[in-house]
Amino acid sequence: MLTLSPSIFKAYDIRGIVGKTLDAAIAKQIGQAFGTAARAKGEQTVIIGRDGRLSGPELAAALATGLQASGVDVIDLGVVATPMLYFGTHALAAQSGIMVTGSHNPPDYNGFKMVLAGEAIYGSTIQALYQAIVKGEFAQGAGAYSTHDIKDAYLQRIVSDVKLRRPLKIAVDCGNGVAGAFAGDLYRALGCEVTELFCEVDGTFPNHHPDPAHPENLQDLIACLKSTDAELGLAFDGDGDRLGVVTKDGSIIYPDRQLMLFAQDVLTRHPGREILYDVKCTRHIAPWVKQHGGKPLMWKTGHSLVKAKMRETGAPLGGEMSGHIFFKDRWYGFDDGLYAGARLLELLSQCDDPSAVLNALPQSVSTPELQLQLAEGENFTLIDTLQREARFPAAEEIVTIDGVRVEYADGFGLARSSNTTPVVVMRFEGESEQVLDRIRQEFKTAILAIKPDAKFPY
Secondary structure (H helix, E strand, C coil): CCCCHHEEECCCEEEEEEECCCCCHHHHHHHHHHHHHHCCCCCCCCEEEEECCCHHHHHHHHHHHHHHHHHEEEEEEECCCCHHHHHHHHHCCCEEEEECCCCCCCCEEEEEEEECCECCCHHHHHHHHHHHHHCCCCCCCCCCCCEECCCCHHHHHHHHHHCCCCCEEEEEEECCCCHHCCCCCCCCCCCEEEEEECCCCCCCCCCCCCCCCCCCHHHHHHHHHHHHCCCCCEECCCCCCCCCEEECCCEEEEEHHHHHHHHHHHHCCCCCCCEEEEECCCCCHHHHHHCCCCEEEEEEECHHHHHHHHHHHHHEECCCCCCCEEEEECCCCCEEEHHHHHHHHHHHCCCCCCHHHHHHHCCEEECCEEEEEECCCCCHHHHHHHHHHCCCCCEEEEECCEEEEEECEEEEEEEEEECCCCEEEEEEEEHHHHHHEEEHHHHHHHHHHHHCCCCCEE
């Protein structure tokens, strides 16, 4: 039996390596702690689900045992995408749920994404679960267990909401993640002709990693679009809450540009409202949102943090560079890659050339997410020092809501601490390669002044 490690209690979820920091005994304790927290909020039922990972059945069974031991009833949805678990907390008579998922991490990882009384929990609420386990402070009881198949209700809810003006031919790459069990059926039900790539759910991910944020994972989809008559490519991460998009000509439309298209549409129904985006997103979003009659609101990275801010502001739409898109317009406000894909198809079905519409969205030269590798904990101290001491003489504005984002007249640079691994995440954008180089150098100079032995990813 493993000893409980505080390292698995992350900022937005619980995540560990199966057999090293996570096993069935720990999953049971997490169930007991979460069930206790649910009962304290007057909740009597917790919904659970799992992705396609090999460790899923054992961890989900142990989680259910722990939940029942704390006196809550369990509704088990079985193998589902994470947004289907979130949907369950709206569609069924229970507002709390736990998804057993390792998301886009390697096959030996697994973890838990949690909704407590209708709110995605993060930070201190997750730490409180750890403390409850350490102290053994659990409610006692004997909850019931039942299973439920939510697939038809979920697909029907989307198909009743989203209407395509014309059928589209699309290719879908699920990277053998759990979205593969549902994506083809969903888009065919909307009237699309679907070519499926790696849609057999396989927790070993034999073809490529299920993470559309990295271009190398989209190469099969790009090749498929070149060799078939598909007009558009959609890709999903391991648990189906993030969307990747590829055009006919092989261009990757990153989520911050997808968000612009969605914002333009959503603001026609919610004029003057906030559109949320995280600090990693392009600086083109703010002028675009203003131009279309909305209020741009930059916020911290993290799906739980964006959801909380959307609830606070009443914003109808939010998005993150990582691919989480949150629709409160016509939907429930949670991140759902499958639903975002459907909304994208609805918009693009109104034109003859979807790729032209996507490629016309504002764009600068930019880097993908870069990672400065550090020792455990060093990422936080480096960013704290950078916020206090760094000087960026040419900056127009320095934003410190999440790390350090420096806005220039011709680009931006970002350095923020990852909340899940000991890295500083960096991203740069500029009007030209020369501008990009200049901004990268300024950040390098500022960080080397604090940590002279830093090894940069560029």
